[in-house]
Amino acid sequence: MPKNVGVEPVFSRLTSGLPYLIHLYGDITMLLTQKPKSRYRGRQSKRPEITPHQAKQKAIRLLRENRLSPMAVQVTEALATGGVLTSGQLYHVTTVSPRTLQKYHKQYLLDRLPILADELMALDLADDPAKLRLYTLGPVGLEVARIRHEHVPTGYTGYGTHRIIHDVLTNEVVLRLAALAVERGYEPLWYSKYEATVHDERGNPALEPDAMPAVPRDGVYRYFVVEFHNEDKRTRARSKVDRYERVYRDGRWRNELETDEMPAVLAVFTHKIVGKGYREAISSRSMRPRCVFLGKSWRDVIAGDDMARWFNFNQGKMVDILED
Structure with a gap:
């Protein structure tokens, strides 16, 4: 059995039936096969910047004082495995609310990857833009993951649409397969590409x-x-x-x-x-x-x-x- 235990506790909370459906085939083929015309950018976060040392100290303090809620653990575990997930995908894996995701962002547990408006329209990922926010581990979340796991995904900030969407769609395949397994009474596991x-x-x-x-x-x-x-x-x-x-x-x-x-x-x-x-x-x-x-x-x-x-x-x- 692989060394790490994946995110079985997260998958055990999947609701019956398929997870959140991403409706995007139409223009997605063209988007995926073309070189990205732009990189991720958007409004700068209002939260102050922190240094890697500060992030590490915050992570150590959170774990030492047991201040990470069960939901925060589930979310960071899911992102440590999948790398990048939409808010809709995160909800169907952990039932986390958009407001809680915003709170985790302010706490540096998560980072958001904004998409340009025209790219978002081309993707047509869902009828509710709130479900399309892309999240990765933030500086503190990364340090938490590094303490808990040997390998964690990094490097999404600054990359073009192609790389991000590839990983989002890969995760959608895994989540749909896992949802069906749960529906059939199985307890699936999910390991990252690094594992x-x-x-x-x-x-x-x-x-x-x-x-x-x-x-x-x-x-x-x-x-x-x-x-x-x-x-x-x-x-x-x-x-x-x-x-x-x-x-x-x-x-x-x-x-x-x-x-x-x-x-x-x-x-x-x-x-x-x-x-x-x-x-x-x-x-x-x-x-x-x-x-x-x-x-x-x-x-x-x-x-x-x-x-x-x-x-x-x-x-x-x-x-x-x-x-x-």
Whole structure:
């Protein structure tokens, strides 16, 4: 089992049914495949700036004096795992209110990532702009996460729309799968891309999935890794298959992921040609792949398709990943 315990307590509070739906396919494909024209910017926060030392001291004091509420712990844990989440996603994971999120922002636990108005309109993420506020860990929240975990996500401030939206959509895939698992009576786990990274003999990343959810089956957790594709070329799918097979043969994943089986790959793609790339890469191999590759289009995800039903590229048929 992986070293960290993910955010199981957070997932256990998911309501039955699917989490908050993001309605965005329309212009999202164009937005995802284009280079960002601008970086994140907006009005400067009214809160005073604090130094890294001050942030660390605040975090230590909060933890030492046990002043973090259960809700604050849930929110910071979710963001330490997912990196960036909309306020709507955070609500359906933790039931946190917009007002509480604002309070955490003032306390430096969270940071907001504002989007330019035209980009927000192009995304059409929801009918209520309040649900679209993007949150990451703030300076104090990051220090809290660093104390509690070995690896935490950073680097969102100053990045363009492409990187942010990629991670938001990846998290939406994980949240929808988790919601269905909860609906079926399972207790899913959610591990960050940092926890799912496998390194080579030199310590360099050999495999960097976007996320790693896990669902129990017959008393044993089955692990998956998510690969979100927003490109319109099939070549990256082939390189992914080759890389996973190479990492499988190397065997280092057993010690790093601490799993008995290599996690099955959940490939989500905004362009069907990527799915064709996976199919061709697997069918053309001289040896049967040792890894399991499953695919689903982003159009199906956003349309509310059954998140348990994925196309198994190895077998050439649809399967239920929560039961099969």
